[in-house]
Amino acid sequence: MSEETITLEVTRYRPGHDREPRAQTFSVPYRKDWVVLDALNHIKDRTDGTLSYRWSCRMGVCGSCGMMVNGVPKLTCAAFLRDYHPGPIRVEPLANFPVVRDLVISLDDFMEKLRRVKPWIIREVEKPVAEGEYLQTPAQLDLYKQFSMCINCMLCYAACPVYGLDPVFIGPAAIALGYRYNLDSRDEGYRIRQPILTEAVGVWDCTFVGECSVVCPKGVDPAAAIQRSKVAGAKEWFMSMLLPWGGR
Amino acid sequence: MPAEEGYRHDLLVVGGGGAGLRAAIAAAEESNRLSIAVISKVYPMRSHTVSAEGGTAAVMRENDSLDTHAKDTIFGSDFLADQDVVEAFVKEAPGEVIQLEHWGCPWSRDPDGRVSVRPFGGMTVNRTLYAADKTGFHMLHALFQTSLKYDKIVRYDEWFATSLLVEDGKVCGVAALNLHDGQVRPIAAKAVIICTGGAGRIYPFTTNAAIKTGDGMALAYRAGVALKDMEFVQYHPTGLPGTGILMTEASRGEGGYLKNKDGYRYLQDYGLGPPTDKPVHRKMELGPRDILSRCHIQEHLKGRTFEGPYGDYVHLDLRHLGEKVIDKKLPFVRELARNYVGIDPVYEPIPVRPVVHYMMGGISTDISGKTSLDGLYAAGETACVSINGANRLGSNSLTELLVFGARAGRAAARYALERPALRSNPIAQLVSDERKRLDQRFLRADGRERIADIREEMQNAMEKGVGIYRNQAEMKETCETLRKLRERFAHIGLADRDAVFNTELIAALELECLLDVAEAVAHSALAREESRGSHTRTDFPKRDDARFLKHSLAYRTPGGSRIEYLPVTITRWPPEERKY
Ligand SMILES: Cc1cc2nc3c(=O)[nH]c(=O)nc-3n(C[C@H](O)[C@H](O)[C@H](O)COP(=O)(O)OP(=O)(O)OC[C@H]3O[C@@H](n4cnc5c(N)ncnc54)[C@H](O)[C@@H]3O)c2cc1C
Ligand code: SF4
Ligand code: FES
Numbered sequence: 029m030s031e032e033t034i035t036l037e038v039t040r041y042r043p044g045h046d047r048e049p050r051a052q053t054f055s056v057p058y059r060k061d062w063v064v065l066d067a068l069n070h071i072k073d074r075t076d077g078t079l080s081y082r083w084s085c086r087m088g089v090c091g092s093c094g095m096m097v098n099g100v101p102k103l104t105c106a107a108f109l110r111d112y113h114p115g116p117i118r119v120e121p122l123a124n125f126p127v128v129r130d131l132v133i134s135l136d137d138f139m140e141k142l143r144r145v146k147p148w149i150i151r152e153v154e155k156p157v158a159e160g161e162y163l164q165t166p167a168q169l170d171l172y173k174q175f176s177m178c179i180n181c182m183l184c185y186a187a188c189p190v191y192g193l194d195p196v197f198i199g200p201a202a203i204a205l206g207y208r209y210n211l212d213s214r215d216e217g218y219r220i221r222q223p224i225l226t227e228a229v230g231v232w233d234c235t236f237v238g239e240c241s242v243v244c245p246k247g248v249d250p251a252a253a254i255q256r257s258k259v260a261g262a263k264e265w266f267m268s269m270l271l272p273w274g275g276r
Numbered sequence: 277m278p279a280e281e282g283y284r285h286d287l288l289v290v291g292g293g294g295a296g297l298r299a300a301i302a303a304a305e306e307s308n309r310l311s312i313a314v315i316s317k318v319y320p321m322r323s324h325t326v327s328a329e330g331g332t333a334a335v336m337r338e339n340d341s342l343d344t345h346a347k348d349t350i351f352g353s354d355f356l357a358d359q360d361v362v363e364a365f366v367k368e369a370p371g372e373v374i375q376l377e378h379w380g381c382p383w384s385r386d387p388d389g390r391v392s393v394r395p396f397g398g399m400t401v402n403r404t405l406y407a408a409d410k411t412g413f414h415m416l417h418a419l420f421q422t423s424l425k426y427d428k429i430v431r432y433d434e435w436f437a438t439s440l441l442v443e444d445g446k447v448c449g450v451a452a453l454n455l456h457d458g459q460v461r462p463i464a465a466k467a468v469i470i471c472t473g474g475a476g477r478i479y480p481f482t483t484n485a486a487i488k489t490g491d492g493m494a495l496a497y498r499a500g501v502a503l504k505d506m507e508f509v510q511y512h513p514t515g516l517p518g519t520g521i522l523m524t525e526a527s528r529g530e531g532g533y534l535k536n537k538d539g540y541r542y543l544q545d546y547g548l549g550p551p552t553d554k555p556v557h558r559k560m561e562l563g564p565r566d567i568l569s570r571c572h573i574q575e576h577l578k579g580r581t582f583e584g585p586y587g588d589y590v591h592l593d594l595r596h597l598g599e600k601v602i603d604k605k606l607p608f609v610r611e612l613a614r615n616y617v618g619i620d621p622v623y624e625p626i627p628v629r630p631v632v633h634y635m636m637g638g639i640s641t642d643i644s645g646k647t648s649l650d651g652l653y654a655a656g657e658t659a660c661v662s663i664n665g666a667n668r669l670g671s672n673s674l675t676e677l678l679v680f681g682a683r684a685g686r687a688a689a690r691y692a693l694e695r696p697a698l699r700s701n702p703i704a705q706l707v708s709d710e711r712k713r714l715d716q717r718f719l720r721a722d723g724r725e726r727i728a729d730i731r732e733e734m735q736n737a738m739e740k741g742v743g744i745y746r747n748q749a750e751m752k753e754t755c756e757t758l759r760k761l762r763e764r765f766a767h768i769g770l771a772d773r774d775a776v777f778n779t780e781l782i783a784a785l786e787l788e789c790l791l792d793v794a795e796a797v798a799h800s801a802l803a804r805e806e807s808r809g810s811h812t813r814t815d816f817p818k819r820d821d822a823r824f825l826k827h828s829l830a831y832r833t834p835g836g837s838r839i840e841y842l843p844v845t846i847t848r849w850p851p852e853e854r855k856y
Contacts, residue, residue: 043776061518061616073728077780078772082318084485087521087612089413090322106615128456129777135319139433147421149380161377163389169382176382176414180321205421212380 034058034109035116036067038079041127049127052076053116064104064112064119065093068131081131088245091179094186095131096120101183101243122186124195138182141198145206145224150217168213175208175253177246184240184250198228200240200250207253225257234258282462282707285313285430286692288449289685290437290492291471292320294412294677295656297419299469302685304426310689315432315452315463317487317782320420324473324485325677328412329524329608331404332674334369336393340401342366349672350849352398352564353665354809354819356505356827359847361643365663365672365679372678373405381418382407384605394605395529396671398564398856400557404671409524409608415674432463436782437491439710440468440499440652443702447651450495451710455782458775460714462707466695467651467688470496470639471681474657477786478794479632480735483515483522487786492658494789496639497796501647502829502840504660506793507801507811508636510668511744513568515631516617517586523609523628525670527621528561530605533593534568535625536580542590546571548856553596558856566667566810567856569630569744584627591625598622630744634673636664636810637800640829640842645684651691655684662827662844666809718784723767727783730768734761734787734794742801747815751802755836758795765791796830799837804828821851 033055041049054075056067065083072079082092086105093104098118109117125133155162184200191197206225209215238251287303289296292314300314316323335345345366350357373391377383383391384406396404407414423429437450441462449464475490476482497503513534514523528534531554536542541551541560548563548571555562572590575581581588594602594609599622602610606621613619613626638660645653645661655661656677663676734757741754765788772780806820807813825844830837 042774045774072780073726077727077770078774080772080777080779082322084318084322084487085324085327086486086519087327088615089410089608090318090324090326090485092318092322129774132777139319142421143424146425148425149378149422155378157371157374157378161374161383161391164385165389166385166387168389169385173382176417177410178417179326179413180319209380214378214380 032058034067034114036071037116037118038071038131039120040079040130042129058109058113060110062109064097064102064107064109064117067109068104068119080129089179091181094122094181094183096123096186101186103181103183103245106245122182124186124188124192125182133182135182137195138180138185138199138202141202142180142205144198145202146217146221147205147209149209149212149215150220152216162214164213172208172211175204175211175248178204178248179246181245183243183245187239187243189239190234200254201248203228203257204248204250204253207257229254229258282464282703283313284464284698286310286465287312287467287469287688288463288465289314289469289471290450291323291473291656291658292316292420292431293323293471293473293656294325294416294419294674295681296320296469296471297423298678298681299471299655299685299688300429301419301423301426302682303689304429306686306689307693308428310428310692311430312428313430313432313463313465315435315437315450317434317436317491319433320431321417323416324488325412325416325674327485327522328415328674329409329522330526330529331394331396331406331411331671332373332415333396333399333404333669333671334373334675335366335403336370336391336405337402340403344400345369345403347849348399349663349669350665351854352667352669353663354667354854355825355851356665356808356844358662358845359849360845361661362663363847364643365676368679369675372675372682376415376418376678379418379422381414384408394526395555395557395562396669397525397528397562398558398669404529406526409526409606412674436785437495438714438785440495441703441706442499442649443706445650447649448698448703451707455777458778460707460711462703464698464703466692466698467653469645469653469655469684469688470658471654471656472658474635475790475793476632476635478735478790478797479738480732481515481520481739482632483512483520484632489786489790490658490793491786491789492654493639493796494792496647496649496652496654497792497830497832499649499652500831501649501652502640502831503796504637504640504662504827504829504842505665505800506635506637506796506830507742507804507828508666508809509632509742509797510565510634510636510810511569511630512565512633513572513630514592514628516612517584517589517627517629519616520631521612521616522631522633523592523613523626524606527592527594527606527609529555530601531555531597532561534561535591535593536575537582537590538580542575542580543568543571546574563856564667565633565670570812572630573744582627587629589627589629592628593625594621595623595625634668636660636666636668643683644687645680646687651695653684653688655680666811718768718770718781719773723769725764725767725769727768727780727787730761730765731787731790734758734791738794738797742798744812746801746811746813748802751798754798755802758791758798759836762791792832796837800828800830800839803839825851
């Protein structure tokens with residue numbers, strides 16, 4: 029009795045060898061509890077050791093394994109073969125990014141943008157550790173919690189039509205993270221950070237269709253962060269009421 | 277100097293996980309005259325710390341005390357922890373978790389705004405801080421994002437350290453492979469801190485991410501530094517069958533039950549009772565991990581576990597907690613169980629079995645993270661500073677990253693400030709030798725051995741010989757298998773000869789590290805003729821303080837590890853029988 033198989037069409041690209049990316053077809057055992065990443069690992073271990081891709085945690089939290097699966101950005105460790113049965117399944121590198129090799133994309137651009145939104149607590153005066161924690165009520169935590177759940181998986185960038193057209197756009201996840209710190213009751217950096225966000229959002233024609241939020245595997249809703257950063261006028265007033273030195 | 281000659285810093289941290297980032301920030305705050313670099317084989321926020329779920333321990337409340345935390349830790353370690361180190365650990369823990377709070381970590385909160393604490397296995401009071409059940413994720417991102425504000429911390433992301441450079445008895449940096457161009461270059465530094473995490477991947481069934489291959493342990497071991505207490509490998513009682521994905525201990529801390537196939541809370545048969553509806557500290561489901569994992573095996577032998585396609589399992593039952601508590605406190609557990617075993621814990625119990633989780637052992641260091649090699653420091657899971665002894669208590673490890681990451685960062689910074697400038701010539705020579713070694717071993721060789729085959733055989737041998745229950749005959753067999761696998765590794769054959777992002781080469785380098793670490797585990801285990809903490813021998817079922825109240829030190833020799841011993845430091849808690 030032969031085992032049931034499923035076909036994967038995987039993008040291959042070797043810089044210096046291939047002028048263009050091409051698709052290579054692999055047949056792998058079909059197992060209902062396998063994810064696309066298991067199939068790729070099977071190929072790498074048993075069929076073709078030269079296939080390159082990133083992965084680590086295999087539990088949807090490290091953010092390494094994002095790829096296009098049948099044209100949609102997905103974490104391959106959370107995309108089950110059974111949902112694509114009987115196949116074939118197309119596996120490509122994340123859209124909108126330069127490809128380093130095969131399924132590996134370049135993150136350089138995002139890493140620079142992340143730093144630009146100053147994703148850390150900014151205080152005028154830091155409280156000494158000996159004085160204990162900043163109090164923060166569960167309600168204050170809930171205000172930003174959702175935006176702190178980003179795993180930097182880049183699926184939202186792969187889905188973003190604006191980033192696709194102009195990679196200068198700072199993009200959904202970076203905006204969501206900047207916004208997260210603005211909403212944190214411990215932070216006093218709103219005045220420094222908000223101009224960066226306003227500019228980032230303002231000049232770009234985000235349609236707010238929310239493709240980014242649709243593909244986000246962690247429910248971050250970056251579209252909401254972008255939209256709310258845009259109405260910064262009202263927000264600015266609101267924040268200046270909350271922050272001790274925000275009004276100056 | 278030009279790129280091909282490499283890079284030069286005062287201090288180099290190898291590893292961008294919790295320990296590495298904490299060390300880098302501590303060094304940056306110690307002195308602004310230092311040039312600091314962090315090299316990591318994955319982007320720092322991908323590091324394994326990201327998957328830690330349950331929480332991080334520190335004394336935070338009036339009903340708790342440093343002595344109780346110390347005592348729980350020492351008791352949990354089966355008296356193999358160094359007590360002076362534990363005392364420093366519990367003392368510095370609260371400051372460290374508050375520091376992280378100041379850096380933006382979104383700890384879960386009580387209604388009055390203070391950080392919340394939850395019960396955890398082996399702890400006598402609530403002292404485990406958490407950020408729902410994604411504690412490690414939030415800690416790592418808070419540390420990483422905070423590290424971005426220090427301009428002087430330079431990062432080498434997706435660089436793989438292949439060896440330590442040692443000249444004249446002192447460390448002077450690492451040789452590292454840049455994944456993006458395939459070149460091996462020196463990253464020179466006056467002090468190096470290894471923070472490369474654990475090595476769960478020496479076993480077939482583990483909670484650990486793919487990158488946990490013990491690289492730093494192997495690098496130090498090859499440079500002549502001892503690996504301490506390597507025989508102590510923690511099995512976590514509740515992993516998902518098949519994938520090994522962890523169902524955090526917090527699910528029991530919040531009140532989950534473990535039940536056998538008759539729906540019976542079997543832990544009461546093993547001296548952990550009496551069973552109560554609400555969790556009681558250190559009893560039943562909140563017993564320590566080594567004991568709970570052994571109970572699972574005993575239940576299995578009695579024929580009272582379920583049989584599934586991925587081995588026997590029991591049930592982790594959370595249904596009585598209700599949807600609200602589960603969604604508030606354990607949302608990730610629900611997400612993972614639904615995704616990976618198709619079970620919603622609100623309505624059905626989760627299948628679980630013991631799974632390799634944590635290495636108590638590691639690079640032998642002193643209380644400030646210093647190793648026996650001048651200029652070399654280590655911290656985090658890769659190190660063994662000896663707070664965990666023979667069994668780690670859950671939620672002590674994340675705290676360990678902070679306390680000892682910071683200590684190593686400060687100590688290495690001070691060392692680097694005093695050390696004179698490095699000499700270039702010997703470094704260039706060392707790296708050129710390393711290039712040749714890699715070239716010959718991996719890129720020219722036309723061997724026929726497959727990475728996946730050797731890895732699988734090693735993992736199976738480890739499970740068989742140095743699993744939960746051990747005996748002399750099986751351990752000897754495992755040592756022998758490992759020796760043969762090492763010979764076969766010399767004939768490894770790679771299909772990929774490309775320079776750019778050659779992940780097959782990385783897999784081979786990782787396998788070489790795994791084999792070294794596996795060897796140290798098996799040999800240390802064989803030599804320890806007693807049962808203590810996680811190390812349980814059927815042929816020596818009792819703890820033997822007269823012979824083995826001491827740390828084992830594994831040194832690399834061509835024929836396997838040479839084992840020596842080091843006394844345990846006892847301050848205020850003389851060894852007693854460990855009973856819960
Ligand atoms: C699923 C899971 C849940 C856990 N939950 C908890 C918990 O609730 N509480 C708790 O206290 N502990 C928990 N632990 C344990 C704890 O998470 C780990 O011990 C800890 O995160 C290890 O951190 P680290 O900084 O030492 O290493 P890691 O986070 O593993 O980081 C290692 C770093 O080293 C780098 N590196 C490795 N090799 C190389 C190389 N050759 N070259 C360059 N860079 C390299 C990696 O890129 C990475 O950046 C859990 C563990 C697991 C597996
Ligand atoms: S916002 Fe969502 S999709 Fe975008 S990087 Fe973060 S987790 Fe991924
Ligand atoms: S492997 Fe970590 S998110 Fe998929």
